[in-house]
Amino acid sequence: MMELLLYLIIILSASSCTAQNDKRVEIPAYSGDKNQVILHRKGYSVSYNPETKIPNWVAWRLTAEHTEGAYGRFRGGYLEDEDVPAPRATREDYYGSDWSHGHMCPAGDNKWDRQAMRETFLLTNMCPQDRSLNSGLWNRIEMDCRKWARKYGDVYIACGPVLLNKAHETMGKNRVVVPEAFFKVVLCLRGTPKAIGFVVRNNEGKKKRDQFVNTVDEVERITGIDFFPALPDSIENKVEAYANLEDWR
Numbered sequence: 001m002m003e004l005l006l007y008l009i010i011i012l013s014a015s016s017c018t019a020q021n022d023k024r025v026e027i028p029a030y031s032g033d034k035n036q037v038i039l040h041r042k043g044y045s046v047s048y049n050p051e052t053k054i055p056n057w058v059a060w061r062l063t064a065e066h067t068e069g070a071y072g073r074f075r076g077g078y079l080e081d082e083d084v085p086a087p088r089a090t091r092e093d094y095y096g097s098d099w100s101h102g103h104m105c106p107a108g109d110n111k112w113d114r115q116a117m118r119e120t121f122l123l124t125n126m127c128p129q130d131r132s133l134n135s136g137l138w139n140r141i142e143m144d145c146r147k148w149a150r151k152y153g154d155v156y157i158a159c160g161p162v163l164l165n166k167a168h169e170t171m172g173k174n175r176v177v178v179p180e181a182f183f184k185v186v187l188c189l190r191g192t193p194k195a196i197g198f199v200v201r202n203n204e205g206k207k208k209r210d211q212f213v214n215t216v217d218e219v220e221r222i223t224g225i226d227f228f229p230a231l232p233d234s235i236e237n238k239v240e241a242y243a244n245l246e247d248w249r
Helices: 002-014 114-119 131-135 137-152 216-223 233-240
Strands: 037-040 045-049 054-063 100-103 126-129 154-162 181-188 194-201
Touching: 054 126, 054 137, 100 131, 126 131, 131 137, 137 154, 137 181, 137 194, 154 216, 181 216, 194 216, 194 233, 216 233
Parallel strands: none
Antiparallel strands: 037 045, 045 054, 054 154, 100 126, 154 181, 181 194
């Protein structure tokens, strides 16, 4: 009974955007080991890293309602984020590079609101991403998340770069770090709680997403990030230890 009560409290608290952003289910545990500036946008939250000039993670709750909307893709271009200290990523850093602007929180999740759409084009929500990955596998996983949000009512998502090497490729005058890979974790609390993770190299856009399924525990091991810490331990431990794409079909 107590576990059920705690579970209902988590659902209710996650359904309302309150000032206590650190209690929201999708927000990873803040790590004192990471260089970060926490920013809460209308459609997502981001842990931005001033050293790498890219996010550590971006997290949001995606509802069925948020998968639709009247606001098309923002036409103002990619935006330098003046809420973080300089030097920071600029449009010029991407010019002439082989890398695309890889949205972490996708524009397609934010057609529901003009401001939310615009804020997805801030460069603090971007990572340099392989073009075939951006338009291929990563896009397919984004579409899966919208399908799951419509199917279940809502899902909780966190994603970001994976830095595997000690020395990283950089681009532009501001030396924006190019990730070696990307992660995404997705949690559903409707019905029987479940979670799934993906880790994909930054050059594997043409492969099937089934090849990159991981448990959340494994993504935590790779990234060093603690996901969904607001869940009761009995639920968190169970959903993070198991992942099966068939459960989401």
